Amino acid sequence: MYIRTCTSHTLQVPTMADRRSGSRARSRDLPGEFRQFSNLTKQLKKIVYDTNISRAELRNCGHFEEERISELLLEDEHELFMKSIVGDPPCLLICGQTYTAKATILNRILNEQILRITNCSDNSKSWRPLRFRFGAERRSALTTLTDSFELLNGDYNPGTNWTVLPQRDVEIRQEDLSDPCTAQATTEVTLNHPLLATKVEIIVAPHNCPDLNITRLYSQYSSRMLPIIFYGIDKDYLSQEEQRELLDLRHLASDLPLLFLDCCPHTESPARHSQVDDDLGEDSAYDSNNEDLVARSVEDLESHNQGASSPSPRRPSRFHDIVHGQLRSLGFLTDPSEVPVFKGGMTPTEDDLHQSRLEKLYNMQGILMFVRQVLQLYLTRATTVLHDLHLQCMNMFITTAFDMQRDIQITPRRIDYARQREMELFESLKDLANQRQEEIRKLIQATIQDLKEPLLQEAENYQFEDLEISLDGELSQGKEIKGCTTQIQELVLNRVNKAVVDKLISSVDYLHDSFVGTLTRCLESLEKGEDGQQGETSASMALKQILNSAYQVEVTVRTSYSFVKVIWERMKEILQSMKPFKAPPIVDKDWKRKVAINLLNNLDESKLAKSICSQFRSRLNNSHDMFSSSLRQLENKHSGRLEKTEEQRMKVRKVHAPRLARLALDSTSLRDMVLYGMPKLEREIGRGQYGVVYSCRNWAGLTSLAVKSVVPPDDKHWNDLALEFHYTRSITEHERVVTLRGSVIDHSYGGDGCSPAVLLIMDRLQRDLHVAIKAGLDFPGRLQVALDVVEGMRYLHSLGLVHRDIKLKNVLLDKRDRGKITDLGFCKPEAMMSGSIVGTPIHMAPELFSGKYDSSVDTYAFGILFWYVCAGHVRLPTAFEQCANKDHLWSSVKKGVRPEKLNVFDKHCWELMQACWAGEPGDRPLLGEVQIKLQEIHERALDARLKMTKLRDLAGSKQAKTEDKGRPREV
Structure with a gap:
């Protein structure tokens, strides 16, 4: 325990600024001012030195993008x-x-x-x-x-x-x-x-x-x-x-x-x-x-x-x-x-x-x-320059940690999504090839019928390539007629092939842009290399082959004609070639149209559909096997990369962030010391596990303050305190969260300066919820405080922060008995949480012991707090009171032991607290839902109090009338 001893002393340190409290200044002459300036510049020099070392380590660690590291460089003017x-x-x-x-x-x-x-x-x-x-x-x-x-x-x-x-x-x-x-x-x-x-x-x-x-x-x-x-x-x-x-x-x-x-x-x-x-x-x-x-x-x-x-x-x-x-x-x-x-x-x-x-x-x-x-x-x-740099570093750490955590969480889900969606696509296409051959035949027949006239028109206007043909359409050699026929056939078959494939693809429901586009983008994000460069990888190629399986079918003369028709056409060619002195035909528009009509009339739709389905199945199976193999390789590669990412995230969280947070605490504390001086501590108003709280009349133009004095014994506690200060100071002022006004480090504490004290200055409030319940705060008032706590928790969660220690003593009340959340010592962004077991035992959710938890642990803690709010006392629940020690308590909580239902609880209150402390995080309600239900309970409590007040007033008036009747009249 590292708390300041309770003595009636006031920290006396020469300051650059007189205290606003009106105390007598300690720097009384010019030499004293410059000596104090020299002492403060020594502190500043140490902060600058440590900052430069940290910046060099950040540059060399390789955990951050070069663009982000370059943003940490000071401008030349500031550097000089x-x-x-x-x-x-x-x-x-x-x-x-x-x-x-x-x-x-x-x-x-x-x-x-x-x-x-x-x-x-x-x-x-x-x-x-x-x-x-x-x-x-x-x-x-x-x-x-x-x-x-x-x-x-x-x-x-x-x-x-x-x-x-x-x-x-x-x-x-x-x-x-x-x-x-x-x-x-x-x-x-x-x-x-x-x-x-x-x-x-x-x-x-x-x-x-x-x-x-x-x-x-x-x-x-x-x-x-x-x-x-x-x-x-x-x-x-x-x-x-x-x-x-x-x-x-x-x-x-x-x-x-x-x-x-x-x-x-x-x-x-x-x-x-x-x-x-x-x-x-x-x-x-x-x-x-x-x-x-x-x-x-x-x-x-x-x-x-x-x-x-x-x-x-x-x-x-x-x-x-x-x-x-x-x-x-x-x-x-x-x-x-x-x-x-x-x-x-x-x-x-x-x-x-x-x-x-x-x-x-x-x-x-x-x-x-x-x-x-x-x-x-x-x-x-x-x-100010230093502190801005430190804040920039801390923001970079938090952003990087969030990116790393998201990568760790989302990459396995992306792989599973890609595998699942590809399987659905594969099964759908395979079903098309196996069971819809007759539909494909009819589709081919309809396509040819629709395409016939435009295709014949295109064949008439076709210009032959690599053949010597006169303007009248005469061939220089008779054997070139075969080349002309082949080109017309290729033209017709290519157009038929494209039209059939387009109709075939458009009939597959799973090939909508939304489906294919999402799957493609998912694969692209997975296949980005560590250097961020995207290339054509095997998984993407396999997916493209799956999608293009229908496009890659080939419609040829052999697959389009029936066997008898092929033999007959071949015999006709032989007989024509045996006729002596037969002049070659004129290859004009009529000839081209005749060849195209002949080809279209002789197409066999059944054989063509069978050939298409066979090719489709073969290519589809090969592409699916290739995709599955590539996805397994991709998964193995990401598995090793994610292990390194987790190591980097832990180093950011445990090494870089605490070090820069401490430097940020040093720089802002020095700034507050320079501007406003050391706060004058008065009487002790409270103490806890980590420090003593004193009252302070005024500081920095503010009045009615509380000063929390903490003496961290080692680097670990220094780092925890610095992170607490950073997260608390970074919170924009909110009426349901206690505002931290500033900090000053007393380097003279302990005599030799080896164990400086950190003074955290914040608004002073009247009492905490624990004291208020003991003092008899009424039920509607307690419900209003519970609503204030939920509002404060929602605000913290909106900033990505998890409090992790919601309890009665961490809720302070102002003069109007409105609640404010305080003591953000365990408050951290989700990405910066290491899974450490922190908090107050009876308020800790079961998943806290596993080390894997999220913001829902605050909802669980609120459920326990709400039990006290409804109970109207601060005694331990009977189920927890029977636990001999902390380990016994934790074991009971993991087994599902919860506070008992009291007679004073109504149905709505009991259901709400049960929902909040549900064993599974996913079963707990969102804080927005909790707030709505609390408001309904609060309104009913206000109505009940109003009715009770009216009944009490009515009973009082009746009693007064009765007493008046029984009193003898004066003559």
Whole structure:
């Protein structure tokens, strides 16, 4: 048993998002945010690594079609993004209107004066790009933009003994312009600072460098870092050049928000501090007094500008009207009333993650929240891409498993169907050949009579082939008359043969297109090779020979004439040849017609019918034997193939699907953790075999939740939990199924992280059906819950899912006592079921013990549940109570032992539960039928309750009248 111990503790893990419950945030500064980001990217990196391994195995296992495997490849954009997330460090990219604005932001973030701000003329000078990294000592050096090498010259002497970065290291002097490398060099600074120690880098954009603008700098660093963009504003408006620069930057960083910082103090009343305090919210990211924090922030800002002739303080209304309006017109900001304000304890929604912000520089809480927002955006995008890939894999597994299962089930049926239908066809044709010879003779006679005139017309117009005949019809040689006669005879016999065969085939009822077409398609599907290519195989050829047996009969002169007529015609030819100097006849139309008439008149229908039937029988028997032999070979081939298919299906179900389901659980849990944080667990409200359930006040904007805490002890339980989560999360929200809202994995559980706890967040309901029956829920109310259970089961079955554990405690009731099915731990698609014995013993159907079952096991379990609904108590049935152990119970169920009939059961209820728990799955009713019968029972129960209520009211009124009569009247 792997349940969380019942202790009054709350999981405390630093989160990327503050809890909506209003608890005090744990990440209180920028270094803490980046450390947490680093921890989460380590988890993400492991998920990516395991995903790549799984994808490689799927590619090499050979169980899936190449087309499906190719769909699992990420787009190039997503592939590069994932590599960047797990491999590149984050960086703060500081841009701004002036050098003063950038320097002020840098000093504010590092909380020390690194860049000196002397006077307003600084903004007219040219300043290098700066790159700040972590180092054990303070050091500055000039490097190329690509960091290929460090620049050294006589005028530059890198030093370490400084507090404020020397101006010579930052300013581009006039003499530097002669050397392009020096003019475009970057000043790289190393500092031993807590923020930089988290592997974060800070990039300060150059100023007054035409050859090195913001867009080029962003393109340079975004390919190897994760930028977080600040833009300092210390003027009352944005110039046209600055607006173009911002639009170019937005084009490059279209998916990233920008933080615009107001770097110049406003002329405000002392009440400003209290207003800022309201903006920060009651639960600030700092434990110190908010007013002191704001005061110190303003003092620091003013001290940085002390002694400088910087712009005079401006009024906030002018700044708001102009700059805010410009940013709105550029598409960075929305209407002020629509801009959400970051407050302590609040988590931005997914849409908010893409929203640019405008904050005051001294509002460090706003800066902190923006950094958190961008880091959330990076992680959310990465986990979403990963989770979509995992879901795609899982859907492929389920589809493949269904295809494999269908192949295993349908192939033997197709073979049996082909054998049966071919036998029917063979027997019908054989009967035709054996018993209908006289019918065939009459058919031939009628055919010849109908065909005679058109055939004679065709014979008259026939053109001889390969014979020398003049235009008058004279033959060059007398012996060629035999060739002319033969050609006319062949013409007549071919037409007769075709007409007779057409009539013969059309008289066979079993050769309708529907029959032959279905049988042909069945054979074609069976004869497709493993590579999917269809060829002309022996079974198809044998079937065609059966179908063409009638077409292949031959009508010749020998089979058409009687023996006496053949001898007489031969003697006439001999006598004609003995006559001397006999001129050959003219082969004109009359001659051709005469030859054709002579042939038609001398055809012997009886002999022709006998010959046709004999040929038909012979060819039919040969084709049938060939078909039977080919079908046996086909069956043997499929038998071996289906064994391999079953092995592949089991590997998909036991290896690939659980592994990807666990990765899907990891990715979506990480995403929920990033967006919504760890749920705050409150009191324990229940526990079961696989976990403890706690109440949760709110999470992710939802209220009144329940959190199921599960600690899987090994990989098998992890896989089962991951599959449960996948199937439950994939179910579209339905009012009769408990909705799973999200999940979070607590890697800190157990101390060393070796046994993390999985927190499954779902809607919290009032009680389960077991408790409701014990509490005395009335019969119509119990029937309504039973109807709700059937509706939920029908919905699950419509999705191809089988619950396999329908029982009282897995039916939860809401405030209106309407039922919802929960605990889909054993719920799986039919194709993914392995035949394992799962469920609660008294609710398990007999076929569960054989390992071969389908969705009807839920109908059986409902029958047992309905017994409790009608009984009105939760005691075991007497037949089951006498069983000493589980094995005894299972043995009794397999022998047909069922719950007894109680006196409170009416006829309709007892018949329904008996039908549901029938021993044979095929004898159980469909859930649609169960629902109809339940509705009728429920309506009768409501009518009975209404009548009882009326009788009770009537009896009460009579009793009241009697009491009034017996009471003495007051005088």
